Amino acid sequence: MKGTTNTLRAVPIVAYSVYDYVHNLKGLTYPSEEYVQMRETINTRVAQRLLYLATTSGGIYFKAGQYIGTLERIAPKEYVEVLKVLQDRGPQLPYDKIKIVYENDFKCKIEDVFSEFDKEAIAAASLAQVHKAKLKATGETVAVKLQFPRLRMQTKYDLFVIRKLIDFANYLTKRYNFDGIDFSKFNEHFQNSLVKELDFKTEVVNAERTRKQFENYPNLHIPLNKVTYSSNRAIVMEYVDGVKINDVEALKEKFGDPKIASEMLIDIFAKMIFNHGHVHCDAHPGNILVRPNPKDSKKPQIVLLDHGFYCDLPDTFRLDFCNLWYSMVTMDYSTVKSISFRLGIGEYYRYLPLLFTYRTINATKPLGAPVTKDEIHFLKGKDEVNFEKISFLLQRLPSEVIFIFKAMHIVGVHNARTGGQTRKRLLKFSYDCMDALAHGHSFFYRYWLIAKFWLKLFLFEYSFRLFRYFFGFMEVKFDEKNRAIEEGAAVQ
Incomplete structure (x- = not known):
C-alpha cells in the first residue's frame, strides 16, 4: 500500500519537474542571463518538490534527498541549499513499531535481552533509528540500531519505480534536446550505495575491517559490535558519547582548538583513500563524534559511526x-x-x-x-x-x-x-x-x-x-x- 502511495506521489512530481525545465527554458538562448536566472528559479522549485517527496515518502526517497544535499560543487547550489536540511534528523517510528524488527529477527521479547531500552530514539536516519539500551546479561550500556520494518521489500519496489522515472526523464530531456543531461549516472551511484547499506551484516564487516586497519592509530575509535546480538536488520554496539564534528562551540569548550579534531579527521580519510583503499562514504556530522581520548582526556578522539556504505578501491x-x-x-x-x-x-x-x-x-x-x-x-x-x-x-x-x-x-x-x-x-x-x-x-x-x-x-x-x-x-x-x-x- 505504501509503495503505491509513494509511486502516486513520485510520478507526477518527477514528470512535472522535467516538464518545468523543458517548457520554461524552451526558446531561451543558452547561456544568456535570462536562461541562467530562469534555470536557477526552476532549480529551487524542483528542489522544494523533492524535499516534499523525501519527507512524506521516507525510505530511499529520504536517502536520495540527503545524498543530493551533500553534493556541493556538483549539484546545482539551489538543490543543495534546499535539501541540506535533511542532514539534521530523519523520520522516527514509535517504539511499538520499531521494536518488532528485533523481536522478529531473534524470536524473543525485547525485554528478554535488554533490562533497559529507551523508547525515544537518540538518532534517526533514512533507513534506521538508534536507541540507547542496557544488556540484561552484562549490564553494559549499548546502542541498538534498528532498520525500519518492511524496508527491504519497499526498497525493491521503489528502486524499480525510480529506474523507470529516470528512464522517463532521460527520454524527455533527449526528446526536447535539453542540454544533453543524463540522469543515469546519479542513479547508478545512488543505487550502488543503497544496496550496500541495507544489509547490516555488511556494516559490521566494514567496521571490523576499519578497526583492524587503524588498530595502532590512537586518534580513531570504532564502536565495538556485539555480533551475537546483531542480525541483518539490527546492530547492537558499544554506546559512545561525544559531540558532533560540526558543533564548533562544544569542541572549543572541551578541547580548546576545534581544528585539532578536524585535522585528525583529515588524517584518517587521507589514510583510507591513499593507503587502505577502504573509504567511508557517509561522513556527515551525525556519523562523526568527537570525545576525550581515553588515554589523555585533554586530547580529542574521533569516533566514526555508520559503516554501511564504503567504497573499496582495487x-x-x-x-x-x-x-x-x-x-x-x-x-x-x-x-x-x-x-x-x-x-x-x-x-x-x-x-x-x-x-x-x-x-x-x-x-x-x-x-x-x-x-x-x-x-x-x-x-x-x-x-x-x-x-x-x-x-x-x-x-x-x-x-x-x-x-x-x-x-x-x-x-x-x-x-x-x-x-x-x-x-x-x-x-x-x-x-x-x-x-x-x-x-x-x-x-x-x-x-x-x-x-x-x-x-x-x-x-x-x-x-x-x-x-x-x-x-x-x-x-x-x-x-x-x-x-x-x-x-x-x-x-x-
Missing part, C-alpha cells in the same frame, strides 16, 4: 588515483590527462584540478588558494564551467572517483567550519599519497617524491618561469568560438 585503481593526485598537486597536467583517459574520463580531465584542488588548469596561484573572482568571471565568460559540463564530467567519472571526491569534500567542509586551512588539508592528502606511492620501493624513494613535490611547488608559486622552463606547463586556450585548444608551453 590496488591498481588506488595507485592510479595516487598518481593522479600527485600529478594534480605538482601541476603535471600532461600526466593528469593520460591517467584520466585511462580511467575513461576523457576530455573532461581539465576540470579535475578545479574539483579537487580548487585550481583551474591555467591557474598559477598557490596550492589551497581560493578561486578568485577574476577566475570565476573568466570561466563563466568562456563558458568553460557550467552545470551541463559538470554533468557531463559526472557521467564520465568512475563511481570510485565520485565517492572519493564526495568523501574529500565533506571532510573539507568540516575542516572549514573549524577554521582549518585548505592548504594544510591538501598537503596532508599529498603526504599520504606519497606514502602510498613509495610503498614497496626503496627507503629513499619517498624522500625523492617529497623533495620533487616541494621543489615543483616552490618554483610554481615563486618562480613560474623556472618551473615552466624545467617542467613544462600545459595550458588551455580558446579559439574565436570559445572552443578549448590545448597547448604545451614546454616539453618536460
Whole structure:
C-alpha cells in the first residue's frame, strides 16, 4: 500500500519537474542571463518538490534527498541549499513499531535481552533509528540500531519505480534536446550505495575491517559490535558519547582548538583513500563524534559511526588515483590527462584540478588558494564551467572517483567550519599519497617524491618561469568560438 502511495506521489512530481525545465527554458538562448536566472528559479522549485517527496515518502526517497544535499560543487547550489536540511534528523517510528524488527529477527521479547531500552530514539536516519539500551546479561550500556520494518521489500519496489522515472526523464530531456543531461549516472551511484547499506551484516564487516586497519592509530575509535546480538536488520554496539564534528562551540569548550579534531579527521580519510583503499562514504556530522581520548582526556578522539556504505578501491585503481593526485598537486597536467583517459574520463580531465584542488588548469596561484573572482568571471565568460559540463564530467567519472571526491569534500567542509586551512588539508592528502606511492620501493624513494613535490611547488608559486622552463606547463586556450585548444608551453 505504501509503495503505491509513494509511486502516486513520485510520478507526477518527477514528470512535472522535467516538464518545468523543458517548457520554461524552451526558446531561451543558452547561456544568456535570462536562461541562467530562469534555470536557477526552476532549480529551487524542483528542489522544494523533492524535499516534499523525501519527507512524506521516507525510505530511499529520504536517502536520495540527503545524498543530493551533500553534493556541493556538483549539484546545482539551489538543490543543495534546499535539501541540506535533511542532514539534521530523519523520520522516527514509535517504539511499538520499531521494536518488532528485533523481536522478529531473534524470536524473543525485547525485554528478554535488554533490562533497559529507551523508547525515544537518540538518532534517526533514512533507513534506521538508534536507541540507547542496557544488556540484561552484562549490564553494559549499548546502542541498538534498528532498520525500519518492511524496508527491504519497499526498497525493491521503489528502486524499480525510480529506474523507470529516470528512464522517463532521460527520454524527455533527449526528446526536447535539453542540454544533453543524463540522469543515469546519479542513479547508478545512488543505487550502488543503497544496496550496500541495507544489509547490516555488511556494516559490521566494514567496521571490523576499519578497526583492524587503524588498530595502532590512537586518534580513531570504532564502536565495538556485539555480533551475537546483531542480525541483518539490527546492530547492537558499544554506546559512545561525544559531540558532533560540526558543533564548533562544544569542541572549543572541551578541547580548546576545534581544528585539532578536524585535522585528525583529515588524517584518517587521507589514510583510507591513499593507503587502505577502504573509504567511508557517509561522513556527515551525525556519523562523526568527537570525545576525550581515553588515554589523555585533554586530547580529542574521533569516533566514526555508520559503516554501511564504503567504497573499496582495487590496488591498481588506488595507485592510479595516487598518481593522479600527485600529478594534480605538482601541476603535471600532461600526466593528469593520460591517467584520466585511462580511467575513461576523457576530455573532461581539465576540470579535475578545479574539483579537487580548487585550481583551474591555467591557474598559477598557490596550492589551497581560493578561486578568485577574476577566475570565476573568466570561466563563466568562456563558458568553460557550467552545470551541463559538470554533468557531463559526472557521467564520465568512475563511481570510485565520485565517492572519493564526495568523501574529500565533506571532510573539507568540516575542516572549514573549524577554521582549518585548505592548504594544510591538501598537503596532508599529498603526504599520504606519497606514502602510498613509495610503498614497496626503496627507503629513499619517498624522500625523492617529497623533495620533487616541494621543489615543483616552490618554483610554481615563486618562480613560474623556472618551473615552466624545467617542467613544462600545459595550458588551455580558446579559439574565436570559445572552443578549448590545448597547448604545451614546454616539453618536460
